[in-house]
Amino acid sequence: QVLQVEQTVQWMDKTNTKIQENKEYLTTLDQAIGDGDHGINISRGFQEVMNKVSGQAYEHVADVMKDVAMTLMSKVGGAAGPLYGTAFLKLSMTFKGQDVDYALFSQGIEDALNGVKQRGKSDTGEKTLVDVWSAVSERLKQEEKFDGSVLEETARTAMENTKDTLATKGRAAYLKERSIGHLDPGSVSSFYLFEAFAEVINEGE
Amino acid sequence: QVLQVEQTVQWMDKTNTKIQENKEYLTTLDQAIGDGDHGINISRGFQEVMNKVSGQAYEHVADVMKDVAMTLMSKVGGAAGPLYGTAFLKLSMTFKGQDVDYALFSQGIEDALNGVKQRGKSDTGEKTLVDVWSAVSERLKQEEKFDGSVLEETARTAMENTKDTLATKGRAAYLKERSIGHLDPGSVSSFYLFEAFAEVINEGE
């Protein structure tokens, strides 16, 4: 089980489709506890990612990740841009020049998670996309091979759990108690990313 | 038949009541073809008129008219302020020191009309309050004694006729053809003035 370049591009493509479809939903979530731009920003970013990576010939998965990172970094802006950008940059660094098997993928997600935490000065449980990435990372470490359903399930649960969490980072933190009862928009977009990954894995089986 | 000071104050009082009651209506009329302040301005003005003249001891009708003129001039503003101010100033000048019998009243209204026309550089048929004042003045000249119903009727018809008139003066003139189909707010407030006068006359009989 090795992640192929083609699969990686598919992963981005599926992520993009989900995000475009849910652009308004993401924006509505961000309007409730943020500033209402997450859907707009992240959809612009992944659209640019697809413009960049589709049809290109890549040797390694890491090269795709690098282009994704640079594109998100320079096209998204806001909090999500540098955070997603950092995540993919870490993936690209960990994957660099290698075949991405289960163990390396798991390592990459862990490195990405740590990169995001460090950039955002944030930790699990603060109602940010870190919640989804850390749940996925934990689970990957527990398992030994790719299982789309398990990953999807894990990401979904973590995403849904942000609803009852009190925000202490990001714009939602200004709301304090009033942030409870709303999903974190960044966690929802991260869920789409892992849901898309799960679909790619399932198809590959 | 001589107009008494007390009647004159009553006239202003009744005018004020009508205008306060129709403040919103006048404003709505001015919103349609003007700038939406006629009700506000003229009600502020006549309220101040009542604050000024009620309870004061006047020797002559002309003295009441003078206070009315000065108050309207300094409290109404816009087009209506100087025009009504001028009308009452002319009445006060024509009436000065004399008993106001039918002939003198008729003369006063004619002088007021001419004063307004001159101030406003306007004539009958331009969809302004001049239409009401000139109809009333014409009619007064045709009759020989006060007749409330006739006056009221005359003022009302002139006021209603402004609806189908094309405006060539005042703010409504900017609308050209689109001014047709709307009553002129200043003509409506002038109608209240003469309606109030008619009521005072009728009561005096």
Added chain:
Amino acid sequence: MKKIINDPDKVVQDMIKGFVAAYPNDVKQLPNTTGIVRKEAPFSNKVGLVSGGGSGHEPAHAGYVGQGLLDAAVAGEVFTSPTPDQLIEAIKAVDGGAGVFLIIKNYTGDILNFEMAAELAEAEGIEVDKVVVNDDVAVEDSSFTSGRRGIAGTVFVHKIAGAKAEQGASLQDVKQTAQKVVANVRSMGVALSSCTVPAAGKPSFELADDEMEIGIGIHGEPGIERKQIGSADDIAAELTKKILEDNKLTKNDDVAVMVNGLGSTPEMELYIVNGKVQELLAEKGINVYKTFVGEYMTSLEMAGCSVTFLKLDHELKELLDAESNAPAFRAK
């Protein structure tokens, strides 16, 4: 009606109080009036400049009181010309012996009240002259009607007549220059939503969600045409075309441009309109000497904007550039 006010009938009073409190070293309120005067006025041997009109157009008119601009501005009730008794106080307060010049927008109410004040002033021996601004090309210019409305172009009259007076020009010369501005300035506006006069409590007019009113007046007077809202480029093109048709600007003419917000339109949108306006002028070979984008002559919280072109000669350029120091117009 959602407004940050205390009492709809006291908005002008409260505003004047807050205005003087903001600039206590620069201006003073004329006792018992809603007139704002430069702190040091009158200036001897300088022509005194007085403008004014209804409130609701802020920063007009008090925002233009200052060095190199107006000596006094008198605020009427919302959208209602001030009264002669207030205006005469302002005239007296700025009379430094060289006469007083009145800047009036072409509305019946403004003209009548200013004229009566001028008569009172002359009766008191103060020399008074005036200019009537009528820059709005949305309204046909006809001698049978009251003619064209004065809108945002008035700000250029303030600035340029103000600079002329500051230079020590005579009343006659100030008038001549002001008339030159009036002869060369043209504007037109568009509204996307209505304003609400505080004391009226409801919007002056209604526009459907997809409608705009072309040629709107700054008191919410209806314009030329109500139609489906266009793109910023279309709006800019329509206003520019109408003004150019009227102003007869040609290749190599120098102009000042003003893109003026009517109240609630974000500055972002004004700059978007400006982008297209400048492009169109460049296409015609008209030189833009200076551009002003912002809220200069508003209509309470109306959404929309107006575009103004002023054709400049050497004198007008110099006066437009001259130092001025008023809250709403600082130049150096």
Added chain:
Amino acid sequence: MKKIINDPDKVVQDMIKGFVAAYPNDVKQLPNTTGIVRKEAPFSNKVGLVSGGGSGHEPAHAGYVGQGLLDAAVAGEVFTSPTPDQLIEAIKAVDGGAGVFLIIKNYTGDILNFEMAAELAEAEGIEVDKVVVNDDVAVEDSSFTSGRRGIAGTVFVHKIAGAKAEQGASLQDVKQTAQKVVANVRSMGVALSSCTVPAAGKPSFELADDEMEIGIGIHGEPGIERKQIGSADDIAAELTKKILEDNKLTKNDDVAVMVNGLGSTPEMELYIVNGKVQELLAEKGINVYKTFVGEYMTSLEMAGCSVTFLKLDHELKELLDAESNAPAFRAK
């Protein structure tokens, strides 16, 4: 959504185009970015000042680019911090050898993007330092969260750090002065209506006809409390009280006051609020050194305002008064 725009996804681009077209002699656009830079930048041996943030706060930030103020402003998408690749271009463009100073509002997005740009700049050998503005007392100041938001007080940081840099101060000294401003500036706002992000197409939040949101953020982030709309005096009193509690101003302190419109609130209302604010400060014996009323840091077409107090010492007064010449802030 009623806006004068061409394409919701191109508002920033179109705005930048219109901005440069308005002031072609003063500013230039950084190629392929939405950064605005002083025409003559970089200035050798002057610390370069860069600010920026999401668009929709106009005149912030490009309106503050000019002599005695910013050297560059970078505009992100609406309410979205600009990206590191854009910021680094601005940093390079204003580096005159004395280092570059970044003025950042305290939002995660702004901090992350500016920080990454700073890292890139240092990698290229440009000395960079920064200040983070967090003046909004509506948000609790906690080290466990992202802390307080930066709002209108940022304008004072621009002005004062800008004046300091213009005097030729070192990067270290500019930073110290900027930090002094940040330590002494506090603000709070209120919204009466929402704004609409163009690309979102619908209002960011809903307020009932009689409701206001106290402590609103300039991106429409919810505030402290939603309640029935009060009078201007009540609103002024509530904002003033909250700020004074936090800022600990006492008798004989000197302050600068800013009453800032959030977008669609007429200037008339801002002055009404100012009237009460000044009255309250006078009651407490606090001296108002200078007052600013207008739109300085907006939130698209949001209705509402914010109040800012900056405690001044001798240095800050001098720098606040120093000559400056940017479209949105001219002082002399």
